[in-house]
Amino acid sequence: MEVKGNSNGILKRISGPVVTAVGLNAHMYDVVQVGDEKLMGEIIRIEGDKTIIQVYENTSGIRPGEPVVNTGLSLSVELGPGLLTSIYDGIQRPLELLVEKMGNFIERGVTAPGLSHEKLWEFVPVVRKGDAVVAGTVIGEVQETNILTKIMVPPKSKGGVVSEIKSGEFTIDDVVCTLDNGEEIAMMQVWPVRVPRPVTEKMNPDIPLITGQRILDGLFPIAKGGTAAIPGPFGSGKTVTQQALAKWSDAQIVVYIGCGERGNEMTEVLTEFPELEDPKSGKPLMERTVLIANTSNMPVAAREASVYTGITIAEYFRDMGFDVSLMADSTSRWAEAMREISSRLEEMPGEEGYPAYLAARLSEFYERAGRVETLNHESGSVTVIGAVSPPGGDFSEPVTQNTLRIVKCFWALDAKLSQRRHFPAINWLNSYSLYLDTLSKWYDENVSPEWNGLRIWAMEVLQKEAELQEIVQLVGSDALPDEEQITIEVARMLREIFLQQNAFDPVDTYCSMQKQFDIMKAINTYAVLAYGAQKLGVPPTKVITIAAKNDLPQVKFMTDYKEEITRINAAMGTEIGALKEAYQK
Amino acid sequence: MKEYRTINKIAGPLIFVEKTEPVGYEELVNIVQADGTVKRGQVLDTSDDFVVVQVFESTAGIGRDAGVRFTGETIKMPVSRDMLGRILSGAGKPKDGGPDIVPEKRLDIGGAAINPYARQSPADFIQTGISTIDATNTLVRGQKLPIFSGSGLPHNEIALQIARQARVPGSTEDFAVVFAAMGITKEEENQFMADFERTGALEHAVVFLNLADDPAVERIITPRLALTTAEYLAFELGYHVLVILTDMTNYCEALRQIGAAREEVPGRRGYPGYMYTDLASLYERAGLIKGLKGSVTQLSILTMPGDDITHPIADLSGYITEGQIVVNRDLHRKGIYPPINVLPSLSRLMNNGIGEGKTRDDHKKVTDQMYAAYAEGNDLRGLVAIVGKDALSERDQRLLEFADHFENRFVRQGHDENRTIEDSLDLAWELLATLPEELLVRIDRGLIQKYHPKYRKEA
């Protein structure tokens, strides 16, 4: 990195990831090199001659008196061809390169650029000499994986007329385009992570992100460009849900941030994703994915940075016109990193020791989501889905509460459900989506005009069941009126067949909208038949125990299920028809 | 090495030293008492004005007249193959009357993080012989799976039974046990040591003992010494190492004590705000590395204060480890051993280690079905207490009985009963067969045809 003159200081104090230097010509958020080993750090506070620095690497053995050098740059990421399929730490060091440079364990003092500066990429221009371009204009394309990524005029460019445009193989630093004002454009852009990338305007999210998860698409859908939180105690399914979304959601690009979580979970994504196919393109899922792994035992300051690194990369792809979804597992670990740094700074703590700016940071982060008109006047989106890990599973804690105030989908995981292996353990009574109204038109037009009605019906049955369960808890289920015994049974079917979905079943892990509709419709068909028979005097136990409906759960595990579900619908009709006849006589 | 006599303040396990030359963060420190005793400590905070040293032993006897020597290096652990069979103190000094360890290497005990790119996903099924683990919460090689227990519950027996019986079926590779005790009683120590000796496990073991009457702060380094040893045995010598850390609750208490002495702003229930990160720096030291032969599997034990799984120690552990085995007081009171409550228990890596070619093709679905049935049966117990058994539907009565069978036949087993995975799964089918078949919605028709005792008999 280039170093500004007269910017050397001396370390004065070291206490964990936070160090103090004196004599530094400092600006907030400048990146500095700390100590003889040149550990990377960032300036987070200035007090007179003292500069407080958070260090992205382990500070063991560092002593007062060692030098500190200001690079004069903000913490930034390299954006360009080579991002896809990569796995980075919180400050965009490629983990693969780190293994090469320092072996199986993460040591320190090694810099590694985010993108390869040697690799050649085939640049195909899409503008010609004489074309006028502005910031954000796409000037060329690169076949990065199976995905064709765009090369854009950097956001801060003044624009101009193309005076030279190249074609062929180049590194990311080579100039591929020159403007009449002399500006030279290479494939790589560098962008400071804490600054949102500009857009023309924010648009209303009105297209759903189809996730292939029945409870989400069916009851609590999220829009492309929307925000969602998945809070839940440990082991309730945050990670599995996030990974299912990373695998199956119909985003074009996925950025997955493992923020202060387990190493093995990231390894699993690394081994699994190259093997799995995108249900839409049929191509390996890894080819559309960027991973950021700053696990729980990696330095906390880099954990704090990891969400910014991730969202900046997501925005970069959005600017190309892609629908990007970003998963952050877990935002609570990010908040804890802020808390850890803040307490080392001896800042006045807010609620539960979190810094007073917790709420502001969270909302700034989620605000970077959205469906936008890009600078290039195309539509792109970043959907942000954050896991929240409340201590003791108690949602009243500050991170959950502050997140709730911002996000529009709340997918509340419930330990009671996960303990009985009801997965995804999303509690249907506490969860919500504020996108239902804006998305209903899409479902009408693209799934079925019946869809919205069925959804409302299903929610009503589930609500009713919860009320009835309170009565059952007092008097037993046999004491319920006939009609309500059927409601209990229909609700059970909704829960066990529609809502439960095993992420590890090769077929059921993903469920198309059509199949979701067919399953829901079959349960509804049963309900209509059952209530009809009961009105004619057929005892509920008879209606509830018809054999035909026992085959319905199996439909979930079938790829070609159409014939079977048609057969079941017909068989239910026949069996209930026979019951009606028998009891009418 | 220069010796300073500039201690300014002593507070709990911390000493504050002034007017030193530059001292490195986390450097090892020797403190020489007036009577010549040498104690060890580590730098927690360093600046040109003062240095804060955390002493790993009692500060009793240390005065302002003590000498302080900064060693210029972070704490290193001498390791060697000859450590197998040795018993060391919580600070790593021989405790068995044997010679000092002649080091083949000296390793930093902090332990750098394994690069996630270098990790290999754990996938080898470990058969422990205990049904509630093998069938329902399967352990795999390289996993970190703690036992969440309560005081007075038989977690030690369970840990020992696992250590005795754990095998990767068909594997004959070298294995070793690293046992680290933190603040356990003499009696518990005897229980472990007697079992290790009886079974000959000691030969393959390295034992670190910090007992209840040993200095509490020493507990901060004991697990780090143990894990450094384990990593050496696994990743340099190729052993499959099982690490038993007990009791993590005592470790966390020591952490809280140091936080309090530093007058830090405490987090939940007085534990330091960085406890998650600190615990992660221990628990994450488990796993496999691509291209290397050995593995580190962690089985830590923690006693939940007040049996409360939401207590910060259990809660933060659960957020880091790859599942938990929960020992339950009600089952224990019913006289069931091992009193493992499967409902809150979990093995997150189970899916990697089970199924066709690993255990059996029906494993996953059978487990899911048993969980669902047991959970429902268990809930019905509350209802029966109010409305009586007769008010239950036929279906519910069966579920209720299932819950009893499950506890008495599946959960309950002998201290030396070593069930194969086939035994456990067959037992599961026997119990499921007591339920009406249409209740088995979690299992595909094909598997039911293949394993349900009804069809097996017919075939």
Ligand SMILES: Nc1ncnc2c1ncn2[C@@H]1O[C@H](COP(=O)(O)OP(=O)(O)OP(=O)(O)O)[C@@H](O)[C@H]1O
């Ligand atoms: N058999 C079941 N299958 C699936 N979900 C269930 C079942 N029984 C209860 N639930 C769901 O589990 C959640 C909690 O259940 P329940 O109503 O028993 O607890 P609660 O009374 O809210 O809990 P608490 O004991 O904390 O007061 C609810 O979302 C409920 O709908």
Ligand SMILES: Nc1ncnc2c1ncn2[C@@H]1O[C@H](COP(=O)(O)OP(=O)(O)O)[C@@H](O)[C@H]1O
């Ligand atoms: N949709 C699902 N299908 C099947 N199993 C699931 C599902 N979601 C979660 N699980 C189970 O729950 C366990 C814990 O889930 P995980 O996502 O790791 O929890 P968290 O991240 O909330 O701690 C998983 O290992 C898996 O066994």
Ligand SMILES: [Mg+2]
């Ligand atoms: Mg998780």
Ligand SMILES: [Mg+2]
């Ligand atoms: Mg209740």
